[in-house]
Amino acid sequence: MMRVMKTLSAASAIALGLLTAASALAQSQRPPLAGGRPPQQQPQNAPVIPAQPRSYAPPVDPYQVSLRSDQIDTLLRTLTDAPLHGFAPTDFAPDQAIALLSSRDPNARASGQAQLIAKTLSYARAVHTGRLPASGFMNEWGLRPAAYDPAPEFVAAIQQDRLADWLANLPPPYTGYQTLQKGLVTYRDIAAKGGWLPVAPGAPLKEGSTGPRVVALEARLAAEDPTVAVDGAPIFDAALTQAVQRAQKRFGLNPNGVVDKKTLDALNTPVERRIDQIQANMERWRWLPQTLPADRIQVNVAAAILSVFSHDTPTLTMRAVTGRPGDETPMLSSMIHSIVLNPPWNVPSTIAAKELWPKERAHPGYLARNDFIVIPTGDGGSRLQQKAGPKAALGQVKFDFNNPYGVYLHDTPSRSKFDSFSRLASHGCVRLQKPIELAKALMAGDPIWTPEKIDETLASGETVRAKLPQQIAVFLLYWTAYVTPDGQVNFRDDPYGWDRELVQRIAALRPGSA
Numbered sequence: 187m188m189r190v191m192k193t194l195s196a197a198s199a200i201a202l203g204l205l206t207a208a209s210a211l212a213q214s215q216r217p218p219l220a221g222g223r224p225p226q227q228q229p230q231n232a233p234v235i236p237a238q239p240r241s242y243a244p245p246v247d248p249y250q251v252s253l254r255s256d257q258i259d260t261l262l263r264t265l266t267d268a269p270l271h272g273f274a275p276t277d278f279a280p281d282q283a284i285a286l287l288s289s290r291d292p293n294a295r296a297s298g299q300a301q302l303i304a305k306t307l308s309y310a311r312a313v314h315t316g317r318l319p320a321s322g323f324m325n326e327w328g329l330r331p332a333a334y335d336p337a338p339e340f341v342a343a344i345q346q347d348r349l350a351d352w353l354a355n356l357p358p359p360y361t362g363y364q365t366l367q368k369g370l371v372t373y374r375d376i377a378a379k380g381g382w383l384p385v386a387p388g389a390p391l392k393e394g395s396t397g398p399r400v401v402a403l404e405a406r407l408a409a410e411d412p413t414v415a416v417d418g419a420p421i422f423d424a425a426l427t428q429a430v431q432r433a434q435k436r437f438g439l440n441p442n443g444v445v446d447k448k449t450l451d452a453l454n455t456p457v458e459r460r461i462d463q464i465q466a467n468m469e470r471w472r473w474l475p476q477t478l479p480a481d482r483i484q485v486n487v488a489a490a491i492l493s494v495f496s497h498d499t500p501t502l503t504m505r506a507v508t509g510r511p512g513d514e515t516p517m518l519s520s521m522i523h524s525i526v527l528n529p530p531w532n533v534p535s536t537i538a539a540k541e542l543w544p545k546e547r548a549h550p551g552y553l554a555r556n557d558f559i560v561i562p563t564g565d566g567g568s569r570l571q572q573k574a575g576p577k578a579a580l581g582q583v584k585f586d587f588n589n590p591y592g593v594y595l596h597d598t599p600s601r602s603k604f605d606s607f608s609r610l611a612s613h614g615c616v617r618l619q620k621p622i623e624l625a626k627a628l629m630a631g632d633p634i635w636t637p638e639k640i641d642e643t644l645a646s647g648e649t650v651r652a653k654l655p656q657q658i659a660v661f662l663l664y665w666t667a668y669v670t671p672d673g674q675v676n677f678r679d680d681p682y683g684w685d686r687e688l689v690q691r692i693a694a695l696r697p698g699s700a
Contacts, residue, residue, distance in 0.1 A: 369669050502623070527651075581596060
């Protein structure tokens with residue numbers, strides 16, 4: 187659909203967070219499970235017969251299937267290994283079923299099999315589409331998994347003797363998920379060894395610093411970075427500077443080698459909190475469809491990075507500015523259908539009331555000086571619109587896609603924020619570092635909207651909506667933990683508190699929770 191786009195140089199790719207883009211890769215998909223019987227074909231020219239109630243074999247009750255001993259062993263192993271998918275050890279523990287299955291009493295064994303099947307179906311649903319019911323999602327979590335009933339597939343897997351394959355194909359088929367599984371093992375091992383001790387607050391630490399805080403810093407870095415050589419020397423040397431820089435990159439911070447407050451806060455985040463982040467991100471992977479479009483756009487909202495994929499390979503990565511806390515950019519999926527060149531900005535009423543009208547009252551003429559006009563709404567009210575032009579908040583390009591939140595991707599005349607490592611500053615929409623490059627890439631091959639035509643239209647100042655030659659999927663995602671190609675788990679802040687909220691909502695579903 188799109189031509190191969192210009193890739194970034196290796197150095198700038200690292201600086202722009204290419205590792206974040208790697209975390210969102212939709213890797214090779216596992217083949218879908220075999221479906222039901224093919225539809226029966228009517229013979230050509232067959233007479234039209236009034237519809238009659240169809241007779242069909244009722245679905246088999248999953249609790250009525252008979253399990254062989256090897257199938258029971260397969261289910262027990264799967265449930266015992268459920269913590270590898272981020273679940274608590276007690277969530278799907280089959281201990282009681284094991285005790286009953288070992289009984290000589292046929293009724294007890296039947297009860298044990300029923301319990302084992304119930305645990306398996308609960309596990310299958312949880313690992314495939316997540317644990318939250320539809321009512322458990324926040325409004326901003328617009329990326330929702332499809333409803334899933336594992337019972338028919340479970341019965342078919344038993345009957346067709348492919349139980350192990352069915353179980354293996356339940357988790358998300360993405361490398362991003364599978365590498366987090368390995369990361370979870372690593373951080374649980376760190377926790378089992380006592381985690382790490384915080385580094386005491388104080389003045390920034392940098393090369394040349396000395397004292398016990400430097401010794402504590404070295405030990406803290408070594409807990410996550412196996413390349414750090416712990417010698418206990420109270421001197422901040424060049425090797426320690428490099429170790430700090432590696433940590434800062436993992437945290438998405440400016441890799442200047444100086445342990446300032448932001449770096450210290452990231453280092454002092456307890457290991458239990460990091461485990462929570464890994465588990466929350468694994469849960470969100472389960473909300474994605476089982477197959478992602480090979481051509482798509484992904485935005486990591488938490489890291490403020492946009493990646494374009496062509497034929498399932500990232501071809502363009504750029505910095506973005508996403509919603510600040512309180513004006514969160516939602517998670518969602520949609521299709522970009524058109525691009526608006528030289529877009530005006532129809533100001534949302536909330537922004538007009540909270541920000542723009544107060545500025546006009548404080549500084550009369552502010553609206554006119556910034557190219558805002560007042561448009562009657564026909565019901566006695568009015569709304570604000572900012573005309574297209576050099577002052578327009580949407581810049582030169584807007585990318586439209588349907589969604590209930592009224593957000594979109596767009597250009598901006600304010601470019602300085604892209605140089606920051608913290609880029610959560612918008613009202614919820616996603617501002618792009620390279621919007622014109624993206625527009626030309628999406629329009630590649632269109633006979634009308636050539637790169638020259640796009641440049642000509644932008645220069646004219648005329649507002650024009652251009653439909654894409656082929657719509658492209660867009661995903662706004664929230665990744666705060668992911669694994670880069672070097673095997674290191676990277677963490678970002680949880681700016682919206684969605685990791686913590688998700689972990690709490692899942693915990694509240696467990697039996698006995700208050």
